[in-house]
Amino acid sequence: MLDNIIKTMNNANSEQSIGFLPELCTPSAILRVMLGAEVLALILALTSSSPTYMASIIKLGLTSLFVQWVIFSSTLVVCLLSKKLRGLSVLYLRIAVSAIVIAFTVGASILAIMADSYQKVGVIYYWDTPFILRNIVIAVLLVLMALHYFYIQSQVAELLKADSGAKYDALQSRMRPHFLFNSLNTIAQLIHINQDKAEDALLDLADIFRSTLDTRNRVTLGEELDVTLRYLRMEGLRLGKRRLSVVWDMDRNTLPFNMEIPPLLLQPLVENAIYHGIQPRKDGGTLGISLYDSGKSLDVVVSNPIPPEGTNSHQKGNHIAQENLKKRLGLAYGDQANLKITKSELQYRVSFSIPKEL
Numbered sequence: 001m002l003d004n005i006i007k008t009m010n011n012a013n014s015e016q017s018i019g020f021l022p023e024l025c026t027p028s029a030i031l032r033v034m035l036g037a038e039v040l041a042l043i044l045a046l047t048s049s050s051p052t053y054m055a056s057i058i059k060l061g062l063t064s065l066f067v068q069w070v071i072f073s074s075t076l077v078v079c080l081l082s083k084k085l086r087g088l089s090v091l092y093l094r095i096a097v098s099a100i101v102i103a104f105t106v107g108a109s110i111l112a113i114m115a116d117s118y119q120k121v122g123v124i125y126y127w128d129t130p131f132i133l134r135n136i137v138i139a140v141l142l143v144l145m146a147l148h149y150f151y152i153q154s155q156v157a158e159l160l161k162a163d164s165g166a167k168y169d170a171l172q173s174r175m176r177p178h179f180l181f182n183s184l185n186t187i188a189q190l191i192h193i194n195q196d197k198a199e200d201a202l203l204d205l206a207d208i209f210r211s212t213l214d215t216r217n218r219v220t221l222g223e224e225l226d227v228t229l230r231y232l233r234m235e236g237l238r239l240g241k242r243r244l245s246v247v248w249d250m251d252r253n254t255l256p257f258n259m260e261i262p263p264l265l266l267q268p269l270v271e272n273a274i275y276h277g278i279q280p281r282k283d284g285g286t287l288g289i290s291l292y293d294s295g296k297s298l299d300v301v302v303s304n305p306i307p308p309e310g311t312n313s314h315q316k317g318n319h320i321a322q323e324n325l326k327k328r329l330g331l332a333y334g335d336q337a338n339l340k341i342t343k344s345e346l347q348y349r350v351s352f353s354i355p356k357e358l
Contacts, residue, residue: 020090020154021097021147025079030072037071038064040142066112070104070139077104094147098140105139106132155331186237201237204230214263221298222257228267228289235274243284244274249301250291259298259356262332265325269302269350272321277304277348294353297336301351306343322350329354 023029041064077100078085085096109132117125183205190198211227236244270289278285285305292299322341329337333354342349 020093020151021078024075025082030075033071033075034068037067040071041067062112066108070101070108073104074101090151094144097147098143101139101143102136105135109135182238183234186234190237201234204233208234211263211267216263218260219263220257221255221259221261224261224263224266225257225291228270231267231271232287239274239279239284243281244278245284245286247286247288248290249288251293254293255291256293256298256356261298261354262328265328265352265354266300266302268321268325269300273302273304273348273350277307280307281305293356296357297353297355299351299353301349303347303349306346306348325352 024033042060074097078097081096085093088096109128110126113125113128113131183201187198187201187205190201207230208227211223232244232246236246266289270287273287278287288301288303290299290301290303322339326339329339329352336355337352339350339352342351
């Protein structure tokens, strides 16, 4: 039986985690859980008064046994049911884990009532409503607090992972041999034609790389627009005005340039529009960028023409980038942000709204 349990825990550990819960299905995780349970038992024992020192020791031992049994058994069941729990939503996962803890709390309470009644009066009683309700309330409060903490921690970890992934993807795209070679080749050509323009292009390229390596989790809208403009200038030099035309739709007098947003929200969309929509077209096309302050939110729209059928437009890479952006928006703003993709015969349009205040 023990071998089967260990095998099940190892299988659960080899798969993805159970929702937002931390890794529980390893011996080291079980040990940490038991240590945490012992600390909880100590706190509960200290909050109750005992007439003598020996009574306090006995109280601590019984409380420790009660808490350890409930937490260890609940953790073990969660691991054994990991495959079924993994597909649940956040709400239902909380309900399921709480139900498991409540069930073992009731069971441990009944055993405690039986042992105490037999010791005192020699008759076994199975139920004590105030005692059981008290234990259920304490268990529910503690498990909900723990689950909320785990959820917040998982969201923070996911956000950091998504931001790091976005920056890595952006750096990887910067380091595409074609992009870097074309940018340096363009600068080399400009040196013989217009040295001032070549110097500006070199500074733009440096700032693009610098923004990718920025470790901040938030930048201002003005900074995001600045790196986007620099990127567009580099691509404009490479493709030329005939192949790349940019139409901006925004009111500089009303836009909240000091608004803090996650980095690399606008620039990657612009890059995807050029790389997947305009560059494959022989005659290029028009890139549309719209930013609108609606009062409570900032609305962003990026549009590009559809490449001809049969053109290699790298749609797979485009979808991956958009899924990454969608995930980052969800982690940063929850249900307040939404990414929409509209595709017609002639135009590909990506839009999203983010709240100005969380």
